[in-house]
Amino acid sequence: MNGITGALILTLIAGGATGIGGALVLFKKKLSSNFLAGALGLSAGVMIFISLAELFPEAQAEISATGSLRHGEALVLLAFFVGMGIITLIDFLIPEYENPHEASGLSLNAKTPAVGILEQTGSEKALHRLGLMSALAIAIHNFPEGIATFIGALNDPQMGTGITFAIAIHNIPEGIAVAIPIYYATKSKGKALLYATLSGMSEVIGALLCLGVTSLFGIELSEGGAAFPLILAAVAGIMIYISLDELLPTAEKYGKHHVAIAGVVGGMAIMGISLLIM
Numbered sequence: 001m002n003g004i005t006g007a008l009i010l011t012l013i014a015g016g017a018t019g020i021g022g023a024l025v026l027f028k029k030k031l032s033s034n035f036l037a038g039a040l041g042l043s044a045g046v047m048i049f050i051s052l053a054e055l056f057p058e059a060q061a062e063i064s065a066t067g068s069l070r071h072g073e074a075l076v077l078l079a080f081f082v083g084m085g086i087i088t089l090i091d092f093l094i095p096e097y098e099n100p101h102e103a104s105g106l107s108l109n110a111k112t113p114a115v116g117i118l119e120q121t122g123s124e125k126a127l128h129r130l131g132l133m134s135a136l137a138i139a140i141h142n143f144p145e146g147i148a149t150f151i152g153a154l155n156d157p158q159m160g161t162g163i164t165f166a167i168a169i170h171n172i173p174e175g176i177a178v179a180i181p182i183y184y185a186t187k188s189k190g191k192a193l194l195y196a197t198l199s200g201m202s203e204v205i206g207a208l209l210c211l212g213v214t215s216l217f218g219i220e221l222s223e224g225g226a227a228f229p230l231i232l233a234a235v236a237g238i239m240i241y242i243s244l245d246e247l248l249p250t251a252e253k254y255g256k257h258h259v260a261i262a263g264v265v266g267g268m269a270i271m272g273i274s275l276l277i278m
Contacts, residue, residue, distance in 0.1 A: 007153035008207055010164040014149045015142060015203030017168035021175025022196025026189045036173065037255020041263020042270075043169035044247035046162050049268040051236035051243075054159055054275070055152070056080060059236070062229035072229070079230040083237025087144050091245070094137045131182035135195050138174045139202035145170075145242065146206030148235045154221055155232060162271050163239070170247055171200050 059079070063072035149167050153160025175196040183192035211221070219227045251260035 003154055003157075004211065006157060007150045007160060008204065010153040010160050011146050011149045011207040012201075012204050014164045014167040014171065015146060015200035016197060017171035018138070018175035018178065018200030019193060019197030020168075021172035021177075022179035022193045023175075024172065025176045025179055026183060026192055033254040034256060034259050037251040037260045038263040038266075039169050040173070040247045040251035040254075041260040042267040043166040043263075044243040044251070045264035045267020045269075046166040046271050047239040047243045047247070047267075048264070049271045050152070050159060050162055050166075051239045053272070054156075055232050055236035055239075058155075059229040059232040062232070066226055066229070076229055076233045079233035080237040083144075083234030084241045085237075086234070087141075087238050087241050087245075090141055090144065094140060125185070128182065128185035131178055131180075131185055131192075131195060134181065135178045135199040138178060138199040142171075142174075142200060142202045143206035143209070144238050146203030147210045148238045149203060150207035150210055151221070151231055151235045158274070162274070166239075166267070167203070170242065173250060174199065 056076075059076045060073055063076050066072070145167055149160065149163050152163040178199050179192040179196040182195045183189060186192065213219075214221050214227075219231075221228065221231070248260065248264070251263065
């Protein structure tokens with residue numbers, strides 16, 4: 001299995017975790033909010049540590065080693081913030097009510113937006129639209145996450161495994177956000193699970209799009225290429241933004257503050273120790 005195939009498989013695993021979120025909420029009566037908060041904190045810790053301790057320093061070292069670009073380190077710093085800007089732009093383009101950053105409830109019996117729409121309007125059609133728009137919003141939002149997972153895994157399989165784990169945890173509440181309104185609209189757990197799973201598959205499309213564009217323009221997705229350090233830095237920016245804008249606020253919302261922070265510290269510790277012993 002070559003590097004590209006392995007990176008695509010890890011991206012598929014990360015994206016498929018939306019289906020896990022859908023399955024958890026559909027087939028389990030109640031999810032522990034503190035457990036979810038700790039898991040999301042752990043995910044944020046892994047992503048922040050990888051971004052600042054691995055990806056960004058490696059991008060700076062790579063650009064210095066190639067010596068092919070003037071003001072290379074400044075360009076790497078710029079690429080870091082460009083990565084943040086890309087995912088920020090996506091957030092602004094998607095209306096807030098259709099841009100679910102967190103689970104819309106931790107069980108089918110919870111007082112969720114889906115239940116509220118059903119009580120107020122009695123319209124299953126409106127619920128179905130909410131579910132479809134949630135799935136579309138998450139799919140669009142997952143494009144850069146797929147690129148981040150793919151590039152991270154291609155650069156270093158061990159690092160890619162950590163990113164995959166972090167993105168997968170992050171995708172679980174997104175799957176919940178899609179599954180609940182679809183379930184209430186259709187009364188079909190199968191359809192709800194299908195839509196939840198499909199919403200995460202855009203990560204694979206994002207990875208393939210990245211591979212196709214770089215191949216078309218002859219950009220090397222490996223060490224030694226002049227553009228590669230800039231891509232690494234942009235990926236670091238994307239993951240920092242995801243952690244600060246999505247993971248930590250969601251963890252704070254659904255669990256105790258110290259549970260979320262303990263998850264962050266635990267995620268950083270796990271990645272730090274794994275890098276020392278490997």
